[in-house]
Amino acid sequence: MFEDRKRGLSSSINAFCPSAGNSARESRPNYRPVILGVPVPRPRRTRLRRTLRRMLPEHLVNRLRQALTRTQIKVDSVLDDPMQFRRPSLQRECPLCGFQGRFWTFGAPPRSEALCPRCLSLERHRLFHLLVDRYANSAIKDKRVLHFAPEPCVRARLGRMSRYVTADLSGWDVDCQCAMESIPFPDNSLDAVIANHVLEHVDNDLDAMREVRRVLKPEGAAILSVPIVQGWDETYENPDIATPEMRRTHFGQEDHKRLYGRDFHDRLRQAGFVVEIFRADPEREIRFGLRRGDQFFVARPRSDRGRGR
Ligand SMILES: [Zn+2]
Numbered sequence: 001m002f003e004d005r006k007r008g009l010s011s012s013i014n015a016f017c018p019s020a021g022n023s024a025r026e027s028r029p030n031y032r033p034v035i036l037g038v039p040v041p042r043p044r045r046t047r048l049r050r051t052l053r054r055m056l057p058e059h060l061v062n063r064l065r066q067a068l069t070r071t072q073i074k075v076d077s078v079l080d081d082p083m084q085f086r087r088p089s090l091q092r093e094c095p096l097c098g099f100q101g102r103f104w105t106f107g108a109p110p111r112s113e114a115l116c117p118r119c120l121s122l123e124r125h126r127l128f129h130l131l132v133d134r135y136a137n138s139a140i141k142d143k144r145v146l147h148f149a150p151e152p153c154v155r156a157r158l159g160r161m162s163r164y165v166t167a168d169l170s171g172w173d174v175d176c177q178c179a180m181e182s183i184p185f186p187d188n189s190l191d192a193v194i195a196n197h198v199l200e201h202v203d204n205d206l207d208a209m210r211e212v213r214r215v216l217k218p219e220g221a222a223i224l225s226v227p228i229v230q231g232w233d234e235t236y237e238n239p240d241i242a243t244p245e246m247r248r249t250h251f252g253q254e255d256h257k258r259l260y261g262r263d264f265h266d267r268l269r270q271a272g273f274v275v276e277i278f279r280a281d282p283e284r285e286i287r288f289g290l291r292r293g294d295q296f297f298v299a300r301p302r303s304d305r306g307r308g309r
Contacts, residue, residue: 081105143191209271232261
């Protein structure tokens with residue numbers, strides 16, 4: 001009963017709620033998918049997307065979109081750092097796809113040797129893969145997993161090993177369109193929630209953390225990462241910084257709402273989690289082309305759940 005990506009949206013919903021599978025109902029325009037017995041909003045359909053979907057099978061549309069994205073990422077890398085292939089570099093290894101060789105430049109500002117040219121994984125995706133290897137059996141394998149803002153190189157693996165649903169506020173290739181502050185799942189219904197570089201984008205991160213805690217089972221885990229300025233004691237937030245240009249200047253990216261300091265895990269504790277930090281050792285950071293000191297937070301609901309709420 002696990003997800004088969006080739007069967008698309010309905011199969012991932014059925015993996016959570018077997019009674020929801022009904023192709024006749026799915027074909028009705030007002031049908032809302034049901035996950036774990038709860039109707040959830042479907043991704044928005046623009047006129048272009050509706051036209052493309054009518055003209056082409058869904059899997060072809062997705063392949064076309066992925067091919068265009070891959071090409072755009074690689075062209076951007078070459079344009080951002082045209083001299084990168086003339087510089088000496090270490091032979092890196094990608095744990096996701098097995099690639100061995102030179103990693104490419106990526107990011108704004110550009111980070112050299114960040115991008116795997118085969119699967120397009122970045123440093124944090126490769127670190128996440130190492131973390132999954134460590135926690136897969138207990139936290140993810142065969143479990144109910146909700147993945148926010150799913151990265152293609154990560155979702156491919158998770159979709160194979162878990163009962164897997166994807167979510168995003170605006171993405172169109174996801175199962176559920178929702179904000180992290182209002183997750184359309186019942187209390188205690190999920191084994192894991194994954195959000196990799198998402199919390200710095202949401203309007204109210206504490207609300208989002210509490211919402212994740214609400215939907216997690218008592219033995220579940222949230223696997224989270226955010227950009228952190230290690231030299232800062234406290235997170236930098238300023239509601240007066242509202243334009244994309246100002247946000248890029250203050251928070252590093254046009255759609256970032258804050259830049260976290262070392263108090264990030266204090267915020268998780270405030271939301272009711274016990275927090276464990278995962279890092280790779282220095283040798284693995286070099287071998288897999290990770291950022292030095294990059295970390296993931298494995299947040300589990302504190303056992304005093306319900307008290308003080
Ligand atoms: Zn790779």
